[in-house]
Amino acid sequence: MSEHEEDDIEMRDDDAVNEERMMYGHGTLTEQELDEKYPNRPHNHSKTIPFHELYLTLFNPLNDNKKRPSGPVTARKKQGPHGPRTSPNDIRKGIIERFISRWRKEVGDDIYPALRLIVPEKDRDRAMYGLKEMTLGKILVRVMKIDKNSDDGYNLLHWKLPGVKSSSAMAGDFAGRCFEVISKRPMRTSPGSMTVGEVNELLDRLSVAQKEENQQPIIEEFYKRMNAEELKWLIRMILRQLKVGATEKTIFEIWHPDAENLFNISSSLRRVCWELYNTDVRLEGDDKGIALMQCFQPQLAAFQMRSMEIMVAQMNPTEDDPEFWIEEKLDGERMQLHMIEDETMPGGKRFNFWSRKAKDYTYLYGSGFEDDNAALTRHIKAGFNDGVRNIVLDGEMITWDPTQDAIVGFGTLKTAALSEQKNPFAGGNRPLFRVFDCLLLNDVVLTHYTLRKRREALVASINNVHRRLEIHEFTKASSAAEIEPLLRKVVAESSEGLVLKSPRSQYSLNERNNSWVKVKPEYMTEFGEALDCIVVGGYYGSGKRGGRLSSFMCGLRLDEELFPQNTNPQKTWSFFKVGGGFSAADYAELRHRTEGKWLDWDSKNPPKDWIELGGGWERQYEKPDVWIKPEDSVVIAVKAASAGTTEQFKCGVTLRFPRFKKLRLDKDWKSALSWGEFCAVKERAEEEKKEKQFKIDDERKKRTSTKRKRTVVIQGQEDDVHAPYAGPATKVFEGLSFCVLTECLKPKKSKADLEQLIKANGGNVVASDKDPRTIIIADRKLVKVASVVKRDEKNVIRPCWLFDCILQSEIDVGRPGLLLPLEPQHLFYTITAEDGKYDEHVDEFGDSYARDVTAEELLALFGKMPAIVEDGFDGPQLLEQLNEHGHEFNAMPGWMFQGLAMYCEDVSAEVKRFLRFAGGRLVHSLEDDQLTHVVVLAGNLRVREIRKQLASRRRQPRIVTDAWVNDSWVEKTLLDEERYAPV
Template structure:
């Protein structure tokens, strides 16, 4: 053999050996051994060389794809479309070319096993590697420790507060955790050039990271990455860990280029590994049964399309025919999408084996059961009679929800796993439990049903399974032919506190991993024009039926009469009826409402209506009369959201809310602070004004798009022409803060509120000021927030101060707080209010704020105050007499816990050892007294984390040592929720340890 041939053979053997070692490193420590992998995937490909360096992923793939994603415009776009020698490639063609080049190079230089690379390229589709248990906050803390930086330094702050604009940090990185990490790491990298880690080594370390789970075990692995990667490599690694890649191409594009059948195989198997190992040869195609769903093989389910603008538009997508004009209406369930697989298996007790998978392909068989006789099953042990004789195997699609047997109602989302675990440990505990509602059948007795119509699949479902009451039920539907039939159904489900509806086309096939018009969600779109919600007072109650029988299930809410009516002799507590609400209440909300109003309800007597307190619609006809009523001073305030406001004669206001839905009880408000008639109509007028303003902007945009150029007129406040095309209609001043002043607005506002130049001008006019088009008058206030040419010219002259738009908004806000009296102009704050200051002014305005930038004349908002606190240097704590302050409050008629900062005053709290330091600090901050030693005579509350292993010991200690009134044992959530709600919450809600 020639010397060159021998050398070539030796090189090949070395490469093969290195590739085999690397493959063992990647696959030898997973859930399956190498022998098991070879048995399950006997034809899987093996690479002939080591995997590429990790940095090749972003140099050859991610960066080019992201550069292609940036869409050029104007002449640049024209040049790209038309090159010097003819038309150039489209962005889509370039994208495909980049991916094809990467795959081709991998096949040539590494081999046919692309699984190591693809699981890093589309990590959110890799079901074989477990979750890391790492979110941005935890990862940020680990990086701070790894890089040994002070968490209170600029970089430490930027990393731990990544959602906020950073201190001396690019505002573009706010909200981009990986980008913020890149900024911080770039200042102190262990490497400046790309590292030497291969893709296989990265995968092996990521496998270890996913197994480690605990922070102290994960930190050394992150440190290893930090030592061997540069800043850009780490940025992409962090995106992989968070599974937030966004590389400029979807997984569908990668699948399509890898193999024509790749997407189909992923849809029916949810396995990236199978896509890579079974379809490595583009010439070999899936055929026949290989293209359909399989037993015990998790598929990607069909999804419902999002709601369209109108009911009519949604119905038009149902493909109705003269012979078959029907579409189906189903209730949308608030649970977890779940597929159930059942097959015969003689090796398992009962002869039937089960599998459960979520929409994200997570295996929940361990929770719901693998057989009829699985002692750890939260579901299968209860459904032995659920299948008809002759059903050998089946795949069902449905929703796993939580059911409360006591209330006989659905429990809101978020309690499912807790209920399932409780059912596992005690199947007869009588508490909340899982209920599987089935709405489709995908497979029956070895036949794939996805190609059949929904109507046929439903027939197969109903002939295959039986309902097991409140355990395993076929989901009901209604047939309809007209759009007008949807709204009554929607009203019913909202009244029952559920999510909405789904419209389905019964003539449609099942389409894996598609969101199409065959299924469409219908939800009430809640209005935000009046803010997040309306705070209204309960004035009446209606008893329910069915499982709500014998109890108040819906409530009549009203608006307080205003001061004018009171001055004319009306009872200050009098309310006008406004709407009824029964949807959105949880069982605990009903319980709290009953607790707060117990013994205060009065039977409604139509012959002697309580007109001094309640005025209903219809006059003497007393429309929407309640079963019982309550005096406002004895009642509660509800926060309610709704789809819209509509006119009606059924309620005294003449208006009512469409699809009202309960949001929360406002324990921090009493009847006097609930919404009044006058306040509501003010809100309504303001909302209508904003709608008109938006309409004007849309009309103006249309005119601009039409291409017709018009000469813009200079419009002075108070001199608008009625038919001027560009003049903004003057709606009258909201305050008189700017009365008699002229303003020259030069740019839009960039922060803290982003506003257009036109919006700023409208604000000036609406608050008494004049808008002019020149700076010539020395008394004119110059307004700018960007350094445009005109602004730069004025700054260069150094003759005039230029204020930011934020000064205008702060003046208006302060003026509204002080009843809009003229002359309430705020003094300029050097940073917040002044864009440019003339040199001669020097530090003239510095005394308008304190050393931390807090204004002496303006009420700051909580977000601004928090920002100031975060920037304050750490100082030695100064002592003060807190009790003396509270005594002064009491002398002036204030309760100790009226302020959030004093809400725990008078409480003595003993914390178990595992209570977090943050909770302890919060208790002390809000004037609670935390004690280290339990003394039965003084302790009012005992705090224990939920699920604490100290609970039994704590209860025994309380029982032995407590004297007199027993202290309340509550979870940490009681403290946090009280702080969030700015009032002490009822402990009953937080005793479930």
């Protein structure tokens, strides 16, 4: 390389400099201000790559990889015909790594321009465009100069519908529908020349423009300079719905080891790119925690599990501390408040407010106590104790109606805040900040403290200011039986549900874990078993449900005696909309029974004689995309938590949290629920609710308080280590001390990760191995490990033993506190005196006697086993032994039909194979004394005859369709037979 060429590498390309000025010249900060704020930010040596390279080298390969089979990679999958195969996850990482490597080489270290387009939903520095699908569709119709009533114009403006002469695959995918229309009349067929930098510059202008008439010229410029595929990806970026098969977490992890942590504490993609472009530079100390006036990503509540008992058990209660907290789930906007001392501000304090999506709402709620435009801060001066210099609070901003002294729905929050800004003493709806966590107080970060300690700090710092700033109340509980009464109470008060929290938990940024779990009223059946309602309208879905009806409007028919003026007995009033609880089979069945009978909804000429909507014919609230006559429709059973008043549906009342249960093929529109019948059901439910009293499950509480302490024993040390078992299985390391010397190599876990894992499961982490009872954990022969090995006094255990203990404790919940005995594979080093001692914990092939092996391990074990059957092997005897212990195997998919005797009629050979493989016994006659199930093909005409033949039996076998077998096989568990009873 010549000296001149070396000088060129040191110099930045003029085009790169100009492009950077262009890209960052439309923001709130000038380039000089950016350099002052980020003095070490990287500068690219060359122009950014062409925009089309993003989808050619990154998006399309990632999408192709998405289509590969997922799931655990077994030994067989790993080994292909030409050598080892690569998992989809490894391929995904490889695609991203190659892109990042290419960017560094061809452009430079500033990857911010690219990541703004790759993860647009995480870019908080660019304002929202104010563009949704409908507005974009209108602009594109004008840009392409097509008639909005033409086939293509209709398809763009009705993108959720199947469309006219349009691919049904594109329905529900707006960007895909745009690609389909643009491809017919492209300005360009080959990719354009726009760079990533130029696209960012135009998108900045688009976000500033806001109004349609100002945005149209920018969209038109994109249209002239891009081909159809480029525009498809651009539209996805504008809508912030990229979904390319890789999350920002994966991309951050590959970019820099600390990238995700920095984003969680700052919500700034810019900082992630400009402060962590060098992988040798790591975050340390205070840089890894939340900071004042810096928006962080809050902890989120996990979704509810199968039962309330499981939710409570996952919160790691102990015998000494079984408590968990129950809070009302508020219907508002998640908000964080930051306050610091600032002598330049009137009142001496400065505020900042950010939403969960990192949107700055300070302009709305106020920057100080004396802010005349503040909807909140000027009212809460008395809300902070004198000793509070600075603080960070986490809570929910809700709308409060002072006249009703009640919460108002979420959609009214911004309107109430703007009204409060203009007229703070009018007495109308106002914002109220309910605080439930304190994360920083007087320069001390509290996220690593328990919720109980954080609550103490919150109570000591904040004073309630009536209906302006209030500490959110909670109820202490210790058993799952205490949840439902509170759930019913909040639902009756029109609340969303509850949040359960563990007072022993730390605050986890940008995570959903079992320490916070939200509970919605899906366990409640306020109206008994279900309500049978007629489907009268349908709504097309988007995404995976695109082009098909994904939710439905149900109506109540009008009783003749209550509505004598009604001339059409099939006329209904809109009642509720339901989209949850349907399986793919349910959709298929509903589609099959209503195909060709749906009619398009015409807003100008609605079917007044058939359906009435809320809001009258002028507003037409919740109008469906299509409607259907009751005589052509189906009846569905729906369960709900309760009913509440509404203007959205004609009935004036609607179901809260409706969920589909099943199709009622035995009913028609005449036997569906009517308005009068529903009123009677509602009245009866309200009476029963008043009469019903909820009591704590005393027996469960008694069992908990008298639970016998168990002893935990670990093998492999000179002395047995004993510790009292004081909680659920997740406290598997209770009473044990560990010294972690190295990270874990597979799976890749840092030393800190392992220590956190031990602590989270009840163990104690120490820095020294002097105590003879301390367990040594290591996976590499570093200096400290070599020293332990040289002394030959203690075994060194691999981290995989920790993972196996935790996994087995989750599986074997019936035997809490029992640690796994050590196996040869668990030992990094075995002391001479115990050489060969642990071989007795596995069989001759290495199969563990104490734990459940993974599918990958099982395949490896099979590879070691001989292919011949040894002398003396008695198959029937083995099966008989397994049958004797069937209760231990019934949770296995391969054992689900064990003990069942089934007669099959007209079903496929595949169904019979499933039954045999999973332990079922096929019988050849309905007269068999041990018959438990009859499996028939759906639509079998002999069902009635079979029922008659079985009627005299004392124990009635269950009659199910073959779908019961197939669905049970897919779900890996026995499903309820009632739903699969043949018609």
